[in-house]
Every structure is written in structure tokens, then in C-alpha cells.
Amino acid sequence: MIEMREKEDLKYSNDIPGWARIVQMIILWFLYLIGITAFGFGILLIYWQQWFGVIACFAVSGFILWASSIIKKSNKMYSDIDLKCELQEEGYYTYVQNKKNKRGVETIRSIRTNARSIDRSDNPLSV
Numbered sequence: 001m002i003e004m005r006e007k008e009d010l011k012y013s014n015d016i017p018g019w020a021r022i023v024q025m026i027i028l029w030f031l032y033l034i035g036i037t038a039f040g041f042g043i044l045l046i047y048w049q050q051w052f053g054v055i056a057c058f059a060v061s062g063f064i065l066w067a068s069s070i071i072k073k074s075n076k077m078y079s080d081i082d083l084k085c086e087l088q089e090e091g092y093y094t095y096v097q098n099k100k101n102k103r104g105v106e107t108i109r110s111i112r113t114n115a116r117s118i119d120r121s122d123n124p125l126s127v
Contacts, residue, residue, distance in 0.1 A: 035064035
């Protein structure tokens with residue numbers, strides 16, 4: 001999980017910023033364009049009967065299109081779950097939502113501190 005911190009508060013989320021989603025889509029479309037272009041160039045090489053070039057272009061095209069689909073699926077799997085965590089006065093707040101079925105779970109875990117008074121006579125550092 002990638003933690004994104006919100007300003008100076010103790011709030012964490014796996015939400016991807018809008019600009020990062022746009023850059024991600026541009027990179028994926030660029031990879032798709034390279035793969036389709038390599039496939040088209042392979043078809044053009046069939047016309048010229050350059051068999052080694054045909055095999056190389058189809059292999060490169062297949063690998064690029066396969067890699068782009070894996071990248072798209074892994075990014076989609078990562079963004080299907082919305083996770084938010086923050087430290088509040090009541091305790092540690094966690095919110096998890098599955099974006100596919102819109103079901104969410106909220107939990108607050110209280111922070112219990114065992115505050116006790118320290119007797120200076122028991123403290124070896126006391127003077």
C-alpha cells in the first residue's frame with residue numbers, strides 16, 4: 001500500500017491524486033499506441049516478405065500489449081479498495097470501502113494509556 005499523507009495531520013489514504021491518474025492513463029495509451037503501431041508495422045513487413053521483421057514486430061507488439069494490460073489490471077485492483085486511516089481524539093480511525101459493491105467498514109480503536117504516577121524514590125535517576 002502506498003501511503004499518501006494529507007498535509008501535516010496524521011491522516012493516511014491510498015487514494016491516488018487526480019493528476020497521477022491522468023499521467024497513468026497517458027502512459028497506458030502511449031504503450032497501447034506503440035503496441036498497435038508495432039503490430040501494424042509487422043503487417044506491412046508481411047507485404048515486403050521480411051519474415052524476421054514480421055516475427056520481431058509481432059513479438060514486440062504482443063509483449064507491449066500484454067505488459068500494458070497487466071499494468072492496467074494491477075492498478076485497477078489497487079484502486080478498487082478505498083482505505084483511510086487517521087489518528088483522532090477518540091482513537092485510531094480506519095475506514096475501508098470496496099468500490100465494486102459500495103460496502104464500507106468503519107472502526108475506531110481507542111488508545112488507552114496506562115498513566116501512573118512515578119515515585120521518585122523508585123526512580124534510579126532521581127537525585
